[in-house]
Amino acid sequence: xSALLSVRDLSVEFTTYGQTxxxxxxxxxxxxxxxxxxxxxxxxxxxxxxxxxxxxxxxQPPARITGGQIFYDGRDLxxxxxxxxxxxxxxxxxxxxxxxxxxxxxxFTIADQMGTILKYADRRLxxxxxxxxxxxxxxxxxxxVRMREPERVSASYPIMLSxxxxxxxxxxxxxxxxxxLLIADEPGTALDVTTQAQILRLLKDLVTQRGLALLxxxxxxxxxxxxxxxxxxxxxGRVVEQAETATLFANxxxxxxxxxxxxxxxxxxxxxxxTVTP
Amino acid sequence: MKPMLEIRGxxxxxxxxxxxxxxxxxxxxxxxxxxxxxxGxxxxxxxxxxxxxxxxxxxIMGLTRPxxxxxxxxxxxxxxxxxTRAHGARVQxxxxxxxxxxxxxxxxxxxxxxxxxxHGFPRADQPRRISELLxxxxxxxxxxxxxxxxxxxxxxxxxxxxxxxAVAPRLLVLDEPTSALDVSVQARVMDLLTDLGRALDLTxxxxxxxxxxxxxxxxxVGILYLGEIVETGETPAVFEHPLHDYTRLLLASVPVISxxxxxxxxxxxxxxxxxxxxxxxxxxxxxxxxxxxx
Numbered sequence: 004x005s006a007l008l009s010v011r012d013l014s015v016e017f018t019t020y021g022q023t024x025x026x027x028x029x030x031x032x033x034x035x036x037x038x039x040x041x042x043x044x045x046x047x048x049x050x051x052x053x054x055x056x057x058x059x060x061x062x063q064p065p066a067r068i069t070g071g072q073i074f075y076d077g078r079d080l081x082x083x084x085x086x087x088x089x090x091x092x093x094x095x096x097x098x099x100x101x102x103x104x105x106x107x108x109x110x111f112t113i114a115d116q117m118g119t120i121l122k123y124a125d126r127r128l129x130x131x132x133x134x135x136x137x138x139x140x141x142x143x144x145x146x147x148v149r150m151r152e153p154e155r156v157s158a159s160y161p162i163m164l165s166x167x168x169x170x171x172x173x174x175x176x177x178x179x180x181x182x183x184l185l186i187a188d189e190p191g192t193a194l195d196v197t198t199q200a201q202i203l204r205l206l207k208d209l210v211t212q213r214g215l216a217l218l219x220x221x222x223x224x225x226x227x228x229x230x231x232x233x234x235x236x237x238x239x240g241r242v243v244e245q246a247e248t249a250t251l252f253a254n255x256x257x258x259x260x261x262x263x264x265x266x267x268x269x270x271x272x273x274x275x276x277x278t279v280t281p
Numbered sequence: 282m283k284p285m286l287e288i289r290g291x292x293x294x295x296x297x298x299x300x301x302x303x304x305x306x307x308x309x310x311x312x313x314x315x316x317x318x319x320x321g322x323x324x325x326x327x328x329x330x331x332x333x334x335x336x337x338x339x340x341i342m343g344l345t346r347p348x349x350x351x352x353x354x355x356x357x358x359x360x361x362x363x364x365t366r367a368h369g370a371r372v373q374x375x376x377x378x379x380x381x382x383x384x385x386x387x388x389x390x391x392x393x394x395x396x397x398x399x400h401g402f403p404r405a406d407q408p409r410r411i412s413e414l415l416x417x418x419x420x421x422x423x424x425x426x427x428x429x430x431x432x433x434x435x436x437x438x439x440x441x442x443x444x445x446x447a448v449a450p451r452l453l454v455l456d457e458p459t460s461a462l463d464v465s466v467q468a469r470v471m472d473l474l475t476d477l478g479r480a481l482d483l484t485x486x487x488x489x490x491x492x493x494x495x496x497x498x499x500x501x502v503g504i505l506y507l508g509e510i511v512e513t514g515e516t517p518a519v520f521e522h523p524l525h526d527y528t529r530l531l532l533a534s535v536p537v538i539s540x541x542x543x544x545x546x547x548x549x550x551x552x553x554x555x556x557x558x559x560x561x562x563x564x565x566x567x568x569x570x571x572x573x574x575x
Binding site: 045046149195196197198199200201203204205208222223224225226227228252262263264266267268269270271272273274276278279 | 329464465467468476520530531533534536537538541542553556
């Protein structure tokens with residue numbers, strides 16, 4: 004098993020109101036160490052369910068994993084005891100969440116929230132660190148996400164920060180205990196285009212400088228092209244195509260990928276909207 | 282011929298207040314904005330959050346009163362007509378999030394009937410008009426009896442478009458009409474809007490932050506930054522030869538999917554290894570570029 008993260012034939016179904024829906028069907032994907040991988044799909048494609056299954060965040064029920072394995076560093080996460088599973092979360096693999104407005108607690112300062120995360124991560128890893136060292140680490144990581152004045156930022160409440168700064172805080176939170184794998188769920192989607200460009204560039208720089216593996220979950224093909232070297236395309240709970248990112252755009256194979264690429268408006272123009280010619 | 286929409290020197294300032302409610306100053310949300318849209322054309326207004334694009338839309342709809350300046354629809358100043366049927370019959374709006382702009386307790390038919398009732402459309406004719414509108418937006422007539430939660434995002438936006446068209450307006454304000462939709466659904470909604478625009482001789486004010494979409498839908502664009510139009514012109518010209526630094530920064534920030542598009546993006550100097558914010562970039566250039574007149 005060479006990949007850092009390897010999902011094999013994962014199948015998940017959801018049961019609600021007595022009806023069962025097959026949400027993932029035999030999904031397989033690999034994230035090698037230090038690699039930048041994208042998982043792209045439209046709403047309902049199963050990309051978020053895949054991410055939740057990897058992170059162990061699926062509520063069961065209503066969800067049920069009906070088959071497959073998820074290997075992290077050679078260990079099957081699905082057969083791991085709960086406490087071993089929890090120990091990996093936030094330490095070996097971290098999430099960068101989508102919505103910086105709702106992922107932060109409004110009544111605690113950034114320092115409180117990051118300090119708490121670090122405290123529990125340390126406890127899981129059996130590390131001992133006092134409050135002062137924890138704050139030093141918080142400021143260090145805030146500086147890594149290129150926040151000027153980390154002391155001021157950490158003393159702030161979320162409402163005092165802009166959307167871009169909150170997204171940086173979320174990235175900093177994910178980096179606190181030096182994970183090997185970063186899973187990013189639509190980072191920057193809620194932000195303005197110039198801020199999104201800054202966040203994507205920051206993520207890319209961090210991942211390459213620190214040798215992290217990145218699994219970028221997105222609906223935006225432009226983001227796929229700018230942040231990944233290999234891509235999986237999902238539709239209706241299946242991986243319909245996988246390829247080197249450059250190859251996917253140059254020579255898409257599945258009809259679904261072709262239609263998805265064709266639907267993206269181009270900065271160079273050339274799309275003719277309308278079904279009747281004038 | 283008179284332009285369908287003409288905006289002259291439009292300005293809106295909001296007072297800023299202290300915690301005790303005392304006015305302490307004012308913030309200019311829209312500063313001396315002027316542009317015109319010819320009949321049957323699409324004008325794109327691009328800008329980020331806080332640029333004033335939604336405030337402009339609200340002033341055109343009569344939901345917010347301008348501080349100064351005037352808005353003319355088909356040559357008539359709307360100042361005295363706000364809230365009247367005459368104003369509503371000329372301009373309607375399609376909102377960003379169809380999940381929020383449709384009343385969850387009304388069926389599709391009831392939602393579409395609201396403007397018909399408000400405009401005194403004969404009750405007996407309403408079912409016929411609703412069916413006609415559903416045909417226009419390519420929804421089956423059976424959808425009339427459904428509730429919003431039974432519809433997909435694209436279907437909801439079609440209902441919102443049908444409702445906006447109910448009283449046969451000449452001008453449609455589209456405020457980020459597809460930003461909540463998947464890209465394949467977006468393409469079909471844009472097809473529909475284009476077809477309707479041609480069939481009904483509609484004029485569109487298209488507000489969006491999505492520059493790639495704007496490039497393909499609007500004939501002319503205006504780039505808004507902090508309430509001012511910093512650049513405006515024919516869409517291909519603005520995109521191929523952007524003059525203002527802010528326009529260049531916006532274009533450089535768009536994630537693209539081909540080498541041709543990448544080649545089109547202006548190169549922006551990095552500051553401290555980062556893509557600069559608009560504020561920093563403009564400060565760096567020490568520029569006080571005024572607005573470019575059309």
